[in-house]
Amino acid sequence: MKKIYKALTIAGSDSGGGAGIQADLKTFAAFGVHGMTVVTAVTAQNTVEVKGIHVLPPEMVEMQIQAIIEDIGVDAAKTGMLYTKEIVEAVARKIEEHKIKTVVDPVMVAKSGARLLLEDAIEALKSKLIPKALVITPNIPEAEVIVGYEIRSIEDMKRAAKDIHELGADAVVIKGGHLPGKKIVDILYYKGKTFEFEKLKIESTNTHGTGCSFSAAIAALIAKGKRIPEAVKVASEFINRAIKHGYSIGGGHGPVNPLVELYEKSSKYIAWKNVSEALKLIEESPELLQLLPEVRMNIGEASMYAEEIEDVCAISGRITEVNGKLRAAGCPKFGASKHIARAILSAMKINPNIRAAMNIKYSKEIIEACRKLGLIVASFSREEEPIHIKETEGASIPWGIRTAIMKSEKFPDIIYDLGEVGKEPMIRILGRNAIDVVQKTKKIGEILMQINKK
Known part of the structure; x- marks a missing residue:
């Protein structure tokens, strides 16, 4: 019987369909992985703004995780919008309890500028969740919040990756899209080695869901048994194509297209x-x-x-x-x-x-x-x-x-x-x-x- 690989996303719902669990499920499908969801919050948003956020109780978040673990099982998971300290801590407990291979996408701010992680949850992210992460995938602004200093170059990215690794994550990927230039360099620090993944920067406003789809791609590949360097390399190339063929819809940042390969x-x-x-x-x-x-x-x-x-x-x-x-x-x-x-x-x-x-x-x-x-x-x-x-x-x-x-x-x-x-x-x-x-x-x-x- 053919093995069905299973990946779980623990994140918020994006009513516009561009990011959050919606982007994650599309990405899982693109890689031939069965996707499952744990909803942490429901957002009312579009390509321009987040109009409202309804946060689920942490007990409900834990219950969703437990229901999936008990029956279906999880080959790999990823986290996205967690919003509160209590949800961060609840998710960290479940990851530890069930030894789930987890890719942490430390979502902090939406493309529209809305905060998706409360200030008092940042310390919980650093002390409770990052130490449980198999991989963490911050962009440069997120990495700056975690390490507490500015990142202005590839050398800064390498330094930050090592410092975040010291918090307990097995592998650290810092995405280089916020640095100026015609090329993007993503940095992976893993097992004492630094890897660079270079690609052309796609000039596009259709970038909503970039981080979600990237981390979901890594999780899907890990679920299928790929090694971390290979998973990051494939995901990096995948997200560039998803951006290139993103959808020009709405009046703000259009979504990437994670289903382009399918x-x-x-x-x-x-x-x-x-x-x-x-x-x-x-x-x-x-x-x-x-x-x-x-x-x-x-x-x-x-x-x-x-x-x-x-x-x-x-x-x-x-x-x-x-x-x-x-x-x-x-x-x-x-x-x-x-x-x-x-x-x-x-x-x-x-x-x-x-x-x-x-x-x-x-x-x-x-x-x-x-x-x-x-x-x-x-x-x-x-x-x-x-x-x-x-x-x-x-x-x-x-x-x-x-x-x-x-x-x-x-x-x-x-x-x-x-x-x-x-x-x-x-x-x-x-x-x-x-x-x-x-x-x-x-x-x-x-x-x-x-x-x-x-």
């Missing part, structure tokens, strides 16, 4: 499935043979959060003619076509809903057929391509697609160019998905056959 995996399967079905349609459509270019044909679809060629599914070896019929040289595969991938990725940057493309040969008659169908046609000229673009590997197609789209009054269905020496003239058909693209192409083929009969 969405990406499912959308990759959908892209592969669509390309597979599109290929079947192509091979069953004789009217498309007349559209085959000399360099052969390909079709591709990108995943929802595609960023690079490997995120675009296309036909390995392209589509060619075999005994008078269109046939694929290989199977649908991610990273199979650089040209189609670059075209799709360039279009997606301007319109994220356009995630598929197909190349066909150019002729005036085909462009005429496109216009008869009411398709929006745009073009670019390779003669206008800047020298530095021509000299940069892989830059021509992105430049051309971007140029054609920006010149067009409406977002185009068709982008063509007349080629140049060594470059065949080409038409690219854009669409929401691979099947949408093939349907457009089939109509073009049918119209072209009618034009050629006249």
Whole structure:
């Protein structure tokens, strides 16, 4: 029987769904871990402010923990908003009683500025809870409260991590997002060693729930048996992507997107499935043979959060003619076509809903057929391509697609160019998905056959 890993969050509820137990449960799901909750407080909040806090009695907090332990069990836990001294002490008792592997996120202040840990609870955090922590994950302002001095550099972070370790935590992670610069360095101090995890800083206001999701990711990975350095490294990379693809909702700090990995995996399967079905349609459509270019044909679809060629599914070896019929040289595969991938990725940057493309040969008659169908046609000229673009590997197609789209009054269905020496003239058909693209192409083929009969 497959083992079900179980992670527990002991934290507050965020009515806006961006932080607290809501963010934690999303993160647990993203890592394939069954999530459980102990609610410490109910907040009325949105992306702008915390309007109210209703704190649960510490006895109820303990009862929730006990109920889960008695029946389900806990592989790892994390704490978030604890708010009062009494809840901090109650949680510390239960962690000690049941020897729970716990990641402590010392939540003190909400993104909106509201206090989430009372002043008199800070000492209890330091003396009662931190000594029970397997990992503690303060950001720089939180670490400054704990150690009592300013942190202004990576060296300060390393010093603070060691000082917090002296309070009893096995491992200390200090998050470097509050330091200025284009890069973030997270510091881990564990077993006498200091580890640095460097990443690019994502400029975004969608950062609500960052600390919650980061600590939840570490807890989920520890629940699955990962070592602490590995768990911190994976969680650090995970949270950067969650920030990058956060949700621009509300009038304040939008939430991060901890489910981005799940969405990406499912959308990759959908892209592969669509390309597979599109290929079947192509091979069953004789009217498309007349559209085959000399360099052969390909079709591709990108995943929802595609960023690079490997995120675009296309036909390995392209589509060619075999005994008078269109046939694929290989199977649908991610990273199979650089040209189609670059075209799709360039279009997606301007319109994220356009995630598929197909190349066909150019002729005036085909462009005429496109216009008869009411398709929006745009073009670019390779003669206008800047020298530095021509000299940069892989830059021509992105430049051309971007140029054609920006010149067009409406977002185009068709982008063509007349080629140049060594470059065949080409038409690219854009669409929401691979099947949408093939349907457009089939109509073009049918119209072209009618034009050629006249």
